[in-house]
Each structure stands twice: as structure tokens, then as C-alpha cells.
Amino acid sequence: MSWLDDDGDDDDLGYDETDFRARPNPKANRPRTKRRPAHADAVIARVLGVDRGRYTVLVDEDGPDEHQILASRARELRKQPIVNGDRARVVGDTSGDDGTLARIVGILDRTSLLRRSADDTDHVERIIVANADQMLIVVAAADPEPRPRLVDRYLIAALDAGMRPILVVTKTDLADPSPFLAHFEGLEDLEVITSGRDAMPVDLIGDLLVGHSTVFVGHSGVGKSTLVNALVPHALRATGHVNEVTGRGRHTSSSAVSLRYVGPSGKGWVIDTPGVRSFGLGHVDPANILRAYTDLADIAEECPRGCTHLPDAPDCALVEAVADGRLGERGAARVDSLQRLLTTFSAPPTF
Missing domain, CATH: 2.40.50.140 (Nucleic acid-binding proteins)
Structure with missing residues (x-):
């Protein structure tokens, strides 16, 4: 069938393009909007x-x-x-x-964020846990050997997030934890609890959990999952062993999970996280570390702009206060603790 007239065109047929209408697409023609439902019933x-x-x-x-x-x-x-x-x-x-x-x-708005990066040069943060107010760091006195620098990194992440740090040293029946704990003598706000394989202070730790959301962190193989199972018997978190050749633990927790702690004195939340062997700090603001040492922060206000507060920092008020004995032995230990945390960064930070 042809739409052309005898002259070979359509002039005499009375048709034009307005007589042919495309089928409307309601989705394509609907005006876009950024309005979202209020969800008042949420x-x-x-x-x-x-x-x-x-x-x-x-x-x-x-x-x-x-x-x-x-x-x-x-x-x-x-x-x-x-x-x-x-x-x-x-x-x-x-x-x-x-x-x-x-x-x-x-x-809802978060009160805290525990974050880590792939390494110290990566500023892309990985959020691990939200709204926790305590961090319980589990480390073994031996098997595997304690790693002070990794604990330093946990402490930095906790201080940056505004969390209260708690340090639990397990397997103290295998080795004396005193040399390891000497690294942290200057951090006065750090709660330290020691535990043997056959004498785990579950009640003492449990009392610290009541009324709090506590994130558990630790190197693989240090006994973190064993501690979680003792505190929350129904948790059934998998436990592993330490490789005799490498001295490293096997990852047994694959994802973070919140577990309800119910003890004689009340309830709390245990947030168990996968064991890690590294903890990048590329996202952390170094100034938050100094703020955790409130007594030293006041002295540091006398430092010159850009002071790193490290031992070789010129005209550093903290270094001078240690040198002239104004801070005493305890204060000097706190400065040493602060400087150790600051040097944990791949590059000396400035404030």
C-alpha cells in the first residue's frame, strides 16, 4: 500500500507530520523530583x-x-x-x-566511628563500627608474641574516635607481661587487665561492659573469640590456634557482629570484629592524640607553630619540660608515651 498520490508525492492526501503521534512514555515524561517520603512511621x-x-x-x-x-x-x-x-x-x-x-x-547521627585505612598512605576510610564508646584491645603475652606497635595503632584509633581504651593481656601464664606493659605506663586513662588461660576475669571485664557498647579488637590468635564466648556463652564464636611455623594466628571471625552481654550488674553490648594484622591510620587527625593527653595539651600550647612534639623538635615545650624536670618522672613517661604514638605515623605529623 502506498501513501503517495498520482503525482508521486503526498501533497493531495492532506497528511502532515502532526497526524503521526509517537506513543507516550509515562516514565520518560514524568518530571524528576528529589523529594523523598518522610517515613513518619519508621x-x-x-x-x-x-x-x-x-x-x-x-x-x-x-x-x-x-x-x-x-x-x-x-x-x-x-x-x-x-x-x-x-x-x-x-x-x-x-x-x-x-x-x-x-x-x-x-x-541517625553517629556518636563515634571506628575507622581504619588499608595503609598509612591511604586516606580512604573503612568504617568498622559506629556508636561504640569503648575499645577493648586483646593481646597475648606470648603465643603469638605481643606487638606494641599494633596496640599503639589501636590506641590511636580509639583516641581519634573518642573511645575509652581497655587493654586485656591474655596467656600471662606463658610469659611475664611486665616488659610489654611498660610501653604504656604513661597513658593514665588506659585500663589494664591481665588474664591466664585457666583464670579469665570474666566478672571483672563484664562489669566494665555494663551500660556501654564495647568493640573488641585484637591480633588473630590472641584469644579474643575465647574471651567473647566466655562473656556471651550463646555467641559460639569460632576459635583458632597459632601456626607453629609462622607464629601467627588464623582468622576465625569473618565479620563484625553485635552481641548482648548480660551480667550480674547489668547489660551491655559486645561488638566482636575480625582479627587483623595491620591497622592503617591514613584517616586519623594526629591532633586528636594530643587532646587525649589533657595535661600535656596545655603545655603544648607554648610550642611554636608546626611543632611535631617529637624528641628532636626544636623549641618544643614538652621536650623542654622533660629536660628541666618540671613534669617529674610520671610526666616524662607520659611525654614518652605521646611521642611513641606520634612516631607511629609513617610521616611526622604537625599540628
């Missing part, structure tokens, strides 16, 4: 764990209807990291029944 839940894009969250924490549910991430949060310890706004089916899936539509 409930607040604690993120307990993350597994392949699904989030285990706790609804009605400490309430009469406390229960766990499974949730996914809303599309508008695709660039928002959601981590263990987050307080999330959740909508949808929050019954927790089999086969149900709620949706996380928002994250």
Missing part, C-alpha cells in the same frame, strides 16, 4: 550484623517487644555506609516473621 533499630546486603537489626531495644528482623537498604542509601552499631530508621514489615524483609531508609 521505627528505630540497632544494626547487629551485615551479611551480603542484608542487615540483621534489633527493634524495640530493651522494650517489651524486643526482637530481631531482617532488612535491606533503601535505594536512596546506596552510597551511605551502614555498619554494625548504627541506629537505623526502618519501615515495612517489622514483625520479624519468616520470609519478611523490612527496609532501612535512614541512619
Whole structure:
């Protein structure tokens, strides 16, 4: 069939392009908007764990209807990291029944962030845990040998995040921890607890957990998972052994998980994290380390601009205060502790 007239064109047929209309595409023609639903019916839940894009969250924490549910991430949060310890706004089916899936539509403001980078030159942060107020560092007196520099890095991360550090030394029946602990004598706010294989001070540690969210960190093989299982018997965290050839522990925890601690004096949260052999500090602001030494920070205000506060820093008020004996033996130990943490960075920091 031809649409042409006898002259070979369509002039006499009375058609023009307005007679042929394309089928409308309602999605393409719909005006774009950045408005999002208010989700006034959202409930607040604690993120307990993350597994392949699904989030285990706790609804009605400490309430009469406390229960766990499974949730996914809303599309508008695709660039928002959601981590263990987050307080999330959740909508949808929050019954927790089999086969149900709620949706996380928002994250409340965080009070703290524990972060690490791949190495000291990488400024891209990896958020590990949110809203924890304590860090419990587990280290073995032997098997594997303690690594003071790794503990220094944990302390720096804790101080940067505003967390209270707690140091637990395990396997003290195998070696005397005193030489190792001498590295940390100047840090007055550090709580230190020692433990043997057959005498773990569970009650003492448990009392420190009550009313707090405590993130557990430690080198693989130091007994961290064993301690977690002693504090939270239903946790069933896998435990491993130390390789006799390399002297290194085997990773037994693959992801961070929040566990409820219930003790004689109350409740708390244990956030167990995978064991690591390195802890990059590329994201840390060195000034936060000095702020943790409040008594030294006042003296450091007399330092020249750009002072590194290291032993070879010219005209450093801290170095001079140690040299003339104004700080005393204890103060000198704290300056040494501060300087050791500062030199942990790959390059001397400035303030």
C-alpha cells in the first residue's frame, strides 16, 4: 500500500507530520523530583550484623517487644555506609516473621566511628563500627608474641574516635607481661587487665561492659573469640590456634557482629570484629592524640607553630619540660608515651 498520490508525492492526501503521534512514555515524561517520603512511621533499630546486603537489626531495644528482623537498604542509601552499631530508621514489615524483609531508609547521627585505612598512605576510610564508646584491645603475652606497635595503632584509633581504651593481656601464664606493659605506663586513662588461660576475669571485664557498647579488637590468635564466648556463652564464636611455623594466628571471625552481654550488674553490648594484622591510620587527625593527653595539651600550647612534639623538635615545650624536670618522672613517661604514638605515623605529623 502506498501513501503517495498520482503525482508521486503526498501533497493531495492532506497528511502532515502532526497526524503521526509517537506513543507516550509515562516514565520518560514524568518530571524528576528529589523529594523523598518522610517515613513518619519508621521505627528505630540497632544494626547487629551485615551479611551480603542484608542487615540483621534489633527493634524495640530493651522494650517489651524486643526482637530481631531482617532488612535491606533503601535505594536512596546506596552510597551511605551502614555498619554494625548504627541506629537505623526502618519501615515495612517489622514483625520479624519468616520470609519478611523490612527496609532501612535512614541512619541517625553517629556518636563515634571506628575507622581504619588499608595503609598509612591511604586516606580512604573503612568504617568498622559506629556508636561504640569503648575499645577493648586483646593481646597475648606470648603465643603469638605481643606487638606494641599494633596496640599503639589501636590506641590511636580509639583516641581519634573518642573511645575509652581497655587493654586485656591474655596467656600471662606463658610469659611475664611486665616488659610489654611498660610501653604504656604513661597513658593514665588506659585500663589494664591481665588474664591466664585457666583464670579469665570474666566478672571483672563484664562489669566494665555494663551500660556501654564495647568493640573488641585484637591480633588473630590472641584469644579474643575465647574471651567473647566466655562473656556471651550463646555467641559460639569460632576459635583458632597459632601456626607453629609462622607464629601467627588464623582468622576465625569473618565479620563484625553485635552481641548482648548480660551480667550480674547489668547489660551491655559486645561488638566482636575480625582479627587483623595491620591497622592503617591514613584517616586519623594526629591532633586528636594530643587532646587525649589533657595535661600535656596545655603545655603544648607554648610550642611554636608546626611543632611535631617529637624528641628532636626544636623549641618544643614538652621536650623542654622533660629536660628541666618540671613534669617529674610520671610526666616524662607520659611525654614518652605521646611521642611513641606520634612516631607511629609513617610521616611526622604537625599540628
